[in-house]
Amino acid sequence: MSTPHFIIKFQIGFDAECVELLRTIAGVLTQADARLSEIQQQGELMSKELQTLKDQVAANNTLVESAITLIGGLATQIEALKQDPVALQGLADSLRAEDTKLAAALAANITPEP
Secondary structure, three states: OOOOOOOOOOOOOOOHHHHHHHHHHHHHHHHHHHHHHHHHHHHHHHHHHHHHHHHHHHHHHHHHHHHHHHHHHHHHHHHHHOOOHHHHHHHHHHHHHHHHHHHHHHHHOOOOOO
């Protein structure tokens, strides 16, 4: 987009050429103001979209941290129960009971309710 160049004449009073030049300047300023408003609206929309993305990343990080804690806890429990087959089976049964709920939560990308 090229920048318009204007020659402004200083005279006492306004002749038709000056009036036309002022109208042209006013038109350019009106267009610039409208474009600036559009850019501002786009910026506000992008800001909202960025915040939504940040919130999703935070939720994903929480979910990942929860999964890491869960896996670490399971490893500890399995290690502690490896000599007790009945207790180990109880842990396996407990995990199977939660399989569907956990799978649905992961698919929906939410943290499961306790």
